[in-house]
Amino acid sequence: DQQVKQNSPSLSVQEGRISILNCDYTNSMFDYFLWYKKYPAEGPTFLISISSIKDKNEDGRFTVFLNKSAKHLSLHIVPSQPGDSAVYFCAASDVNGNQFYFGTGTSLTVIP
């Protein structure tokens, strides 16, 4: 069964507004969470990560929030830009990073 889930396959947002991408996981042993961005015909590129000892990590326009009790993380992009249009994957691993579990991706479209 999928241990990391992204329940929204697609999302459309107006340029300048906030994009919120959600991710849920089932395994409480996951210790490290990552977001990747993927353009067509390319491999996913690492975007931002968060460890389980934090509940928020910010890098420029990108912020990841982690709610361990709800087993939920989200990626906020503010303000959204047309160049942010891509597929976003969340992933989780245990503390040793021995295995990675990916969600199925959310396709974000930022409308100019």
Add this chain to the structure above:
Amino acid sequence: GAVVSQHPSRVICKSGTSVKIECRSLDFQATTMFWYRQFPKQSLMLMATSNEGSKATYEQGVEKDKFLINHASLTLSTLTVTSAHPEDSSFYICSATPKGPYNEQFFGPGTRLTVL
């Protein structure tokens, strides 16, 4: 939900030997499977795209004779690292796309290869 498995999850081998990694879609038919290599800063490099019954399409810079990919059925793709060198040590991840109108990708858990 759809599941992709990889076997083995970890492998240690001697330099010069070959290692085979399997990627299986357990409950769906995958028209396309992708092989990635994960680099230290967490980015995934797409190595090749594998379609069932046809030759894999390799990305620029990936040696097709060194990284042999076989997509023998709609549920199985294999990556063989031939004549492995220590610099091939890495984390290899596959993903699979089911038949159908959607472009979801289901990722395997990865295989950690260590070449001594």
